[in-house]
Structure formats: C-alpha cells, structure tokens
Amino acid sequence: MIALIQKIPYRANEQPKSINKKMKKRIILTLSKRFPIFHSKKGKPTYFKEKLNNTVCNTRYTISDIDNTEVKERKIHTIRTNFARWKHNIGKIESGGFYLSIRQWSARAYNSPQEEIFQLHDSGIGCQRITMSYNPETKEVKAIIDGKYTADVEQIAENDGMQTSEFLEWFFGKNPTEKKLFSGVIIHFTPFRYGSDTNKSVEDNIIYNNK
Numbered sequence: 469m470i471a472l473i474q475k476i477p478y479r480a481n482e483q484p485k486s487i488n489k490k491m492k493k494r495i496i497l498t499l500s501k502r503f504p505i506f507h508s509k510k511g512k513p514t515y516f517k518e519k520l521n522n523t524v525c526n527t528r529y530t531i532s533d534i535d536n537t538e539v540k541e542r543k544i545h546t547i548r549t550n551f552a553r554w555k556h557n558i559g560k561i562e563s564g565g566f567y568l569s570i571r572q573w574s575a576r577a578y579n580s581p582q583e584e585i586f587q588l589h590d591s592g593i594g595c596q597r598i599t600m601s602y603n604p605e606t607k608e609v610k611a612i613i614d615g616k617y618t619a620d621v622e623q624i625a626e627n628d629g630m631q632t633s634e635f636l637e638w639f640f641g642k643n644p645t646e647k648k649l650f651s652g653v654i655i656h657f658t659p660f661r662y663g664s665d666t667n668k669s670v671e672d673n674i675i676y677n678n679k
Contacts, residue, residue, distance in 0.1 A: 492589070494569040495557045497655065498582060499546065501534075501572045508642055509634065517572055517585050519543035519629040523657060524586055543629030544658045547639075551597050551653040558595050558655070568593055592659035598624075602640045602648040609636060613654070613662040627660070 499516040503509040518530040518539035529540045548554060560566040567589045571582040599612045600621070611619045625635035640648045654662070 492567045499572045515539045544627050545656045549652045554653045594656045596654045600650045617663045619662045
C-alpha cells in the first residue's frame, strides 16, 4: 500500500515525503517537469509532480508551485525503455533493500539539478512490458501489455498523466509518416496492473478518505 494518505488538497511545494528507511539504497527515477524540446508543447509544464502527488497523497487536486494551476489529473505510472533494467531494479525494491527515489529536473532535463519529490517504499511498485505500434495509413496505435493483453491507448495516456494527443506525440512524434514501434516498460506507482484491471479507470483504483 502507499504509505502517504492525505485528506486535504496540497500545494505542490508543501507535500510531505515518506521517511527514508535506514539501510535502504535508492533507485532513482526522474520525471520531466516540462515538455521536451521535440514536443509541440515544449517548455510548458507537464504537472507530473502534481499529478503524482494526487495519487500518492490520495487528494483530489494539487495547486502547482509553478503557476498556481489547480491540477486534478493523476499519474499512476510512467513508461520507459529497457524492460530488463527496470525489472531488475524493481526486483531490488521488492526485496526490501531499496526504495524508489522519484525526482524531477529543476529546469532543463539533463542540464539542471534534480529535485527529489517522493520516496516510495513497498507501495505497489511493479512493472509490465509494453509494446506500442503506430500505423500512419490508419493513424491507429495498438498497445500490447506483457505480450498478451490489448490495452486502450487513451487509458494508458490518462494513467500516464497526459492527454492522448500529448502522449502519442511524446512517443511517436508529431504527424509521423512512417510506421513506428516502441518497446519498453510501464513502471507502476500503485497496485494497478493492466490485464484483469484493464477496464478500470484511475478513479476505480483510488479510495478517498475525505468523503
């Protein structure tokens, strides 16, 4: 279970962090604070920190410390390349000797200091293999999870904290004219998994304590 439960909305710069447990080593995962330069929304806030805060702190919205935007969306996973690497890393976390240190770049990615925004210990962290293919003739995107589950790309985008158009451009570029294939890993921050849970929404996996 996620250890942090919060009953009231937070400002993003006021969110609590879990206490670092003794003797644990960290595995670092960085999130983008702003859209990258290859995206049509380059430089604009992703609000990934705020969306993850809504998930981890179990709150209905977070006020961004960037521009005071009220962010209501959630981010329950992130998608990366290198399934083998992350499966190995998550195995370390599951063994109890490591924790996930989630960070964001303070400014431009890879050219600014990192800020730790959360530590996750034993919080339903997991991973699933994902393959996504894009057909320019039909403009259709197909997503296969663990080599056997067909998943709704719109739901994957929502769970990743983006609109569908933002998500597709992030992974395939703007108006691609050639067939594209992405193979990678979904890193889950909650117990949600695609498969038996694939028809559930983000809200189905959140239990509010402030009703």
